Structures are given as structure tokens and as C-alpha cells.
Amino acid sequence: MKNTRILTLTALAVAGMMALTGCASQASADAGASPAATGAGTPATELRLGYFANVTHAPALIGLQEGLFEKELGDTTLTTQVFNAGPAAIEALSAGAIDATFIGPNPSINTFIQSQGASARIVAGVATGGAALVVRDGISSPADLAGATLASPQLGNTQDVALRSWLKDEGYSTDTTGGGDVHVTPTENAQTLTLFQQGQLDGAWLPEPWVSRLVVDAGAKVLVDEADLWKDGAFPTTVLLVRKDFLEEHPQTVEALVKGNLDAIAWIGDNPDTVGAEINKKLTADAGKGLSDAVLARALEHVTFSANPHAETFQQLVDNGLAAGTQKKGSIDGLFDLRILNGLLGADGQETVSADGLGED
Structure with a gap:
């Protein structure tokens, strides 16, 4: 009976250790798993x-x-x-x-x-x-942009930042109120197309399809394809x-x-x-x-x-x-x-x- 009891207690101890190990392994797996994989939360209505x-x-x-x-x-x-x-x-x-x-x-x-x-x-x-700086005829290099007025979709958006940082690299100053050596005017994309067609904008840094709309529908040309500024495009x-x-x-x-x-x-x-x-x-x-x-x-x-x-x-x-x-x-x-x-x-x-x-x- 004594030996049987010892074996039983030993088996229980081993089982308990295995359970704890299993829990620890699951906890370790859950720590690196996605929230969805762990079953956390509930589906939204x-x-x-x-x-x-x-x-x-x-x-x-x-x-x-x-x-x-x-x-x-x-x-x-x-x-x-x-x-x-x-x-x-x-x-x-x-x-x-x-x-x-x-x-x-x-x-x-x-x-x-x-x-x-x-x-x-x-x-x-x-x-x-799918983003680029497009410009009017008469602008063929960054040197031609002094005093130009360029549009971006919205102050602080991805293309606005790309335009301003590129202009800085080219030696131009800008500010968030439209001042500086080059005037950046955040403008809604459809309005940018209209203003460009009317000759009120010299260019714009835009996402697609607006780059292509200005090129195909308004005769703009690409001065900077943003892909050329990044490793492997x-x-x-x-x-x-x-x-x-x-x-x-x-x-x-x-x-x-x-x-x-x-x-x-x-x-x-x-x-x-x-x-x-x-x-x-x-x-x-x-x-x-x-x-x-x-x-x-x-x-x-x-x-x-x-x-x-x-x-x-x-x-x-x-x-x-x-x-x-x-x-x-x-x-x-x-x-x-x-x-x-x-x-x-x-x-x-x-x-x-x-x-x-x-x-x-």
C-alpha cells in the first residue's frame, strides 16, 4: 500500500509539473502571438x-x-x-x-x-x-522653382512632407503659411487640377491618380518621381x-x-x-x-x-x-x-x- 501511495503521489506530481509546463509554454506562445490568435477581445458589432x-x-x-x-x-x-x-x-x-x-x-x-x-x-x-512632383511647361529643373507656387493635398500629409523635405534638400525654404522661396499651398486634389489648368499653380506633389490626371488631362510633366528618391524605388x-x-x-x-x-x-x-x-x-x-x-x-x-x-x-x-x-x-x-x-x-x-x-x- 505504501509503495502504491508513493507511486500515486509521484504520478500526480509529474502530472502537475507537466500541466504547469504546458501552461508556461502556452503563456510563452501567447506572449508572441497576435491578439486574435490568443482569443482576446470580442468581434465588433x-x-x-x-x-x-x-x-x-x-x-x-x-x-x-x-x-x-x-x-x-x-x-x-x-x-x-x-x-x-x-x-x-x-x-x-x-x-x-x-x-x-x-x-x-x-x-x-x-x-x-x-x-x-x-x-x-x-x-x-x-x-x-505612385507619387510625384508635376510641373508646368517652362520648369525643367529644380533651379526653375524659385518663387513658384506648388500644391500638396493637405498640410502635413505624406506628399506635403515629401515636397517640403525635397525642396529643403534643393536649397529652398518653405513655411507652413505659404511663405519662403517656394510657396507651398495645401489644396484639395480636384481643386489643384482646376487651378493648374487655369495657370494659378506651377505644379503639385500628388498621389495617383492625380499625378496622371495633371499629366494626361492638363499637360503637366513629371519633374520628380518620388520612387527615384528611395532605395529600390x-x-x-x-x-x-x-x-x-x-x-x-x-x-x-x-x-x-x-x-x-x-x-x-x-x-x-x-x-x-x-x-x-x-x-x-x-x-x-x-x-x-x-x-x-x-x-x-x-x-x-x-x-x-x-x-x-x-x-x-x-x-x-x-x-x-x-x-x-x-x-x-x-x-x-x-x-x-x-x-x-x-x-x-x-x-x-x-x-x-x-x-x-x-x-x-
Whole structure:
């Protein structure tokens, strides 16, 4: 009996140790897993999503046009809001009016720094490329820009920062009130086209399709393709940004959104002959008018769609914003949470992406 009791106690002890080891192993696995994978939070009843009516936001346009987001979201209701540029979308995100948005990297950086990391996280990439400085006839080099008036979509947006930092590198001064050696006037994109056609603007740094609209419809020429300023031509134009609180409370819903983004990127790659027409349908619904075939074809040639947010470029983007005078100093450590994205990529046998030490991956 004594030996039996000893064996029984030993077995219980071993079982207990195995259980504790199992719990420790699970805790260790959960520590590096995405919030959705750990079962944290609950699905949201509603997802309020922002995006722009730009070709650089084509995965958003296709995801909505083809019902890809709604398919992944299931019972979660999807509502959307269209913005002209990033700072306006950040205002809505900060006010709790939207939960996530397709947006440029610089406004994402700004809100993270200003909130000391409390506002939002980048959960996926969307697009690279597709931005340029276009100018009127008579301007053929940076030296011809002295005294010129150039537009950008909005003060502090990604193209505004790119324009101001490039001008500084070329030896020109600018300020946020339109003064300086070159006058930068943030202007809504459609108004920029009109003003350029009227001769009231000398050029503009814009995203697609507005670059192509000014080239094809208004006779502008490209002075600077932003791709030429980055290693291998890869610079982020659009990322997917989610409110930090929403990500923590509803990781399953964020996973569905990220999956919809991946589905849309794949759809674009799989349907090269019809993607333009489908984008045009959504642009027509959002803006009341679509784009010409020539504009769409040119715009799509200059944009690459990928879920990689190119985190390795973000410190340079911070430096550009500081040089442009459009953002505060601060750390972007923690800006990225790519765990959900990488979980989906890994499950599909695709290569995962890096946060470059700036958050979770």
C-alpha cells in the first residue's frame, strides 16, 4: 500500500509539473502571438472604415466594390467614410468617429508621436509608389522653382512632407503659411487640377491618380518621381492604421479587415484586365465621376500593391517630417503591430514582413 501511495503521489506530481509546463509554454506562445490568435477581445458589432478615392487606395476600393471586406467581417456591420487626405482622417480617428483607415505613413507617424503611442497602430501595408512632383511647361529643373507656387493635398500629409523635405534638400525654404522661396499651398486634389489648368499653380506633389490626371488631362510633366528618391524605388504610400483601443478590444474584427486587405491585393494581381474598370465603378460611386482609360492605365503602372508596410523607411519619413516642420520630435517605437498580418501570411505559406524593430511582428 505504501509503495502504491508513493507511486500515486509521484504520478500526480509529474502530472502537475507537466500541466504547469504546458501552461508556461502556452503563456510563452501567447506572449508572441497576435491578439486574435490568443482569443482576446470580442468581434465588433460595427467597423467604421476610412479611405481615399485614390488609386493608391485601390485595395480599399476593390475590397469594397467586390464585397471582400464584408465577406470576411461576417456579422460585423461595415460603414465607410471617404477623406481627401491623411490629417482629416486622423482627426476622425482621434475623435473616435472611425475605427480604422487606409492612410499615408506621415499622418500615421504624427498621431503616434503626438499621442505618445496611445492612438493607433499600423497593422498592414497597402501600396508603394505612385507619387510625384508635376510641373508646368517652362520648369525643367529644380533651379526653375524659385518663387513658384506648388500644391500638396493637405498640410502635413505624406506628399506635403515629401515636397517640403525635397525642396529643403534643393536649397529652398518653405513655411507652413505659404511663405519662403517656394510657396507651398495645401489644396484639395480636384481643386489643384482646376487651378493648374487655369495657370494659378506651377505644379503639385500628388498621389495617383492625380499625378496622371495633371499629366494626361492638363499637360503637366513629371519633374520628380518620388520612387527615384528611395532605395529600390520602394516607399510606402498607403498603410492600414487601426485605433489602438479598437485593436485591443476587437482583434478578431481587425483580423477580418487585414484579411480583406490581403484578399483585395490578391484580387488586383489576379485581374489585371478588369481592375481598372472595377476601380472606376467605385470612384464613380464615391466622387460622381470616374477616370479616363488613359489616366487609369498610367496611374496603375506607377503603383505597387503589397501588404508590406516597409517599416525600414519610417525613420527616414520621421526625419523628413522634422525637416519639413510639420511634425514634433518623438519616438515611433511601437508604431507597428504586424502579428495579425504575419499570422495570416504564414498560414497561407507567404513570406512574413518585418516591423524593423519598431513594434510587434
